[in-house]
Amino acid sequence: MTSKTTVKTLLILGASGDLTGRLLLPGLAGLLAAGRAPGLRLVGAGSDPWSPEQWQERVKGAFEAASKSADAAGSAALAAVAESTAYHQLDVTADGPLAELLAQLEGPIAVYFALPPHISQKACEVLKRDQVPAGTRLVMEKPFGSGTESAHELNKTLAALVPEDHIHRVDHFLGKATVLNILGLRFANRFLEPVWNRDHIEKVEVIFDEDLALEGRARYYDTAGALRDMIQSHLLHIMAFLAIDAPATIEERDLRDAVATVLRASSIKAPFPETTRRARYTAGTLGERTVPDYAAEQGVDPGRNTETLAEVQVEINNWRWAGVPFILRSGKALGRRRKEAVITFRPVPHLPTGFAGVDSPNQLRIGFGPDVLRLDVDVNGPGDIFTLDRASLVAELNAAELLPYGEVLEGILNGDPLLSVRGDTAEDCWRIIEPVLRAWESGEVPLEEYDAGSAGPAAWPTAVED
Numbered sequence: 063m064t065s066k067t068t069v070k071t072l073l074i075l076g077a078s079g080d081l082t083g084r085l086l087l088p089g090l091a092g093l094l095a096a097g098r099a100p101g102l103r104l105v106g107a108g109s110d111p112w113s114p115e116q117w118q119e120r121v122k123g124a125f126e127a128a129s130k131s132a133d134a135a136g137s138a139a140l141a142a143v144a145e146s147t148a149y150h151q152l153d154v155t156a157d158g159p160l161a162e163l164l165a166q167l168e169g170p171i172a173v174y175f176a177l178p179p180h181i182s183q184k185a186c187e188v189l190k191r192d193q194v195p196a197g198t199r200l201v202m203e204k205p206f207g208s209g210t211e212s213a214h215e216l217n218k219t220l221a222a223l224v225p226e227d228h229i230h231r232v233d234h235f236l237g238k239a240t241v242l243n244i245l246g247l248r249f250a251n252r253f254l255e256p257v258w259n260r261d262h263i264e265k266v267e268v269i270f271d272e273d274l275a276l277e278g279r280a281r282y283y284d285t286a287g288a289l290r291d292m293i294q295s296h297l298l299h300i301m302a303f304l305a306i307d308a309p310a311t312i313e314e315r316d317l318r319d320a321v322a323t324v325l326r327a328s329s330i331k332a333p334f335p336e337t338t339r340r341a342r343y344t345a346g347t348l349g350e351r352t353v354p355d356y357a358a359e360q361g362v363d364p365g366r367n368t369e370t371l372a373e374v375q376v377e378i379n380n381w382r383w384a385g386v387p388f389i390l391r392s393g394k395a396l397g398r399r400r401k402e403a404v405i406t407f408r409p410v411p412h413l414p415t416g417f418a419g420v421d422s423p424n425q426l427r428i429g430f431g432p433d434v435l436r437l438d439v440d441v442n443g444p445g446d447i448f449t450l451d452r453a454s455l456v457a458e459l460n461a462a463e464l465l466p467y468g469e470v471l472e473g474i475l476n477g478d479p480l481l482s483v484r485g486d487t488a489e490d491c492w493r494i495i496e497p498v499l500r501a502w503e504s505g506e507v508p509l510e511e512y513d514a515g516s517a518g519p520a521a522w523p524t525a526v527e528d
């Protein structure tokens with residue numbers, strides 16, 4: 063991919079926010095240090111009455127780690143951006159100030175809405191098309207709406223301001239090198255495609271278990287829960303990459319069409335007590351730390367019944383995948399950090415008589431941290447040579463050069479929406495999980511419990527997977 067920077071000014075709304083400090087600025091730092099955003103100007107804005115120096119200090123702090131490992135040119139690029147960055151205090155929801163700021167900035171501009179979702183929405187509603195300079199890119203964070211209808215309304219608001227290919231709906235999983243590597247693995251190798259279908263694959267699991275608990279994020283997490291936070295966009299996109307047909311190119315139109323086609327064919331079928339599960343952690347230990355009940359964590363409203371572990375079984379209703387369950391699971395406060403896709407193949411049609419031992423299905427594991435590929439196969443054992451033994455072919459993947467937010471930002475700055483979620487797909491992701499959200503809200507599926515530090519409720523089949 064070329065590193066042509068078409069955006070001249072990156073305007074971050076929400077300069078004092080957590081996302082900006084922890085993810086956006088470090089992502090940008092990696093890009094600048096690698097010389098992949100030459101000539102970019104950074105502008106911060108927020109409702110705090112910060113001096114320009116305060117904002118510059120924040121930027122420098124966030125650039126520090128990248129600066130230490132950068133070469134001379136990289137350090138100079140980081141310093142240049144940090145020293146020239148400007149700060150503007152404004153209320154983005156007021157009619158006027160944001161439009162006035164946009165008129166002052168050198169274009170093309172990328173406006174990054176690192177704001178609470180309802181504030182981003184309001185900010186877009188008060189803007190008018192003629193106040194948005196030509197070529198401006200609007201960057202929206204997750205969650206994109208709170209359901210199909212609100213995502214649709216937000217899409218309409220944005221479409222009134224800029225063309226679709228100038229709207230970047232961020233799902234930073236699309237910037238993870240290991241997630242993108244699914245495409246390389248599947249489409250640059252001959253041996254997988256012939257078996258990549260319902261005839262040979264029994265089930266596909268995408269698992270994102272965290273060994274961290276709430277970590278003070280109750281304000282956001284308690285209103286979201288695991289299904290909205292992780293499965294609604296991140297895991298559905300990984301699933302889509304695992305399930306798409308080979309696109310003609312990995313350019314924006316072909317790849318995003320392929321993803322949209324798979325997600326349109328996807329659904330979670332009732333009865334939901336059979337196809338979905340939810341649970342929440344109780345007190346336990348994570349490593350050395352004692353964790354209280356989720357319900358007793360500061361800022362949590364126990365009456366909301368927010369799940370900290372969710373699992374859903376998605377069906378992809380097409381010729382390639384009909385009947386193959388795609389199980390998506392994510393949770394917090396689990397005993398083991400486990401982030402991988404596991405593809406389980408069907409057994410061989412006939413194991414020649416004479417083999418001893420248990421034949422286990424082939425499994426391909428795509429790790430998303432640690433970044434490893436592992437293919438589990440059965441081979442003849444070392445003792446009685448016809449007693450089957452398990453062996454693993456393991457490939458460690460090279461570390462990515464950029465952080466996921468760096469990859470995503472590079473696409474935005476280059477004017478390439480490839481790594482952004484398209485509007486129709488954003489709505490479809492909600493359409494897939496909305497019936498489950500309704501069923502859970504009505505209590506149709508019981509909220510189970512698991513001890514923090516355990517593998518999840520013992521009865522869940524995915525909990526015992528090695």
Ligand code: NDP
Pocket residue numbers: 075076077078079080081082107108109110152153154155175176177178179181203204205
């Ligand atoms: P924070 O609450 O930490 O920051 C929000 C920012 O918005 C603050 O800088 C705040 O400034 C500013 N703000 C609020 N109201 C206004 C206003 N009317 N005018 C101008 N600025 C305003 O939120 P996060 O950084 O955590 O999240 C931002 C977005 O990113 C959300 O959509 C979130 O869902 C998403 N996200 C966050 C992640 C994270 O890890 N934090 C991860 C993935 C996505 P002030 O305090 O001065 O009001």
